[in-house]
Amino acid sequence: MAKVAFLLASYFEDSEMKNPYEAIKEAGHEATIVGLEKGIVCEGKQGTVSYTSDVAASExxxxxxxxxxxxxxxxxxxxxxxxxxVRFVKELNEQGKLIAGICHGPQVMISADILKNKAATSYIGIRDDVKLAGAEYRDEEVVVSENLVTSRTPKDEPAFIREILAKL
Incomplete structure (x- = not known):
């Protein structure tokens, strides 16, 4: 059983949280919601789901x-x-652990400076940011590059989830 952190704040894309979260739990892994503070309610931008953070990123x-x-x-x-x-993501990367981001998720990877010399994809609106962070941008449903898994949009969720579960 793997212990998986979901990094969450309000206005996340509903299905991009709900579907991987449920798949991780169904596969028997432990899912922990890491928020900016412990016990805050994070609302999905579509209003279909909300989650309460289990722990603060500082903890x-x-x-x-x-x-x-x-x-x-x-x-x-x-x-x-x-x-x-950012510290948490950098440390996970230094330890070679899986970091997966979909849509705008790679923005956190950019800030943690972990995309250099990796391949990645993202929502097209941040494509140039991904490239400027040193990644080889690929317009594909899912890109696996060493310990990183990235996808573009909700329609890529099945491939995103498949690769995450394969890595775990």
Missing amino acids: VNASDFDAAIIPGGAAPEALRVNDDV
Whole structure:
């Protein structure tokens, strides 16, 4: 059983959280919602789901987790400016652990400076940011590059989830 952190703030893309979260739990893994603060309600931007954070980013250590998943939407913008979130993602990367981001999720990877010399994809609106962060951008449903898994949009979720589960 793997311990998976879901990095979450409000205005995430509903399905990009709900579907991987449910798939991780169904596969028998432990899912922990890491927010900017403990116990805050994070609302999906479509209004179909909400989640309460289990723990604050300031309280997590990469050594306690096997992976992190970063749903897209507007949430990554709030996450990427938080020093504790960035530290956590950097530490996971240094330990070679799985980091998966979909849609705008790679914005957190950009801020953690972990895309250099990797291949990645994302929502097209941040394609240039991904390239400027040193990644080889690929317009594909899912890109696996060492410990990173990235996808573009909700329609890529089946491939995104498949590759995450394969890595776990």
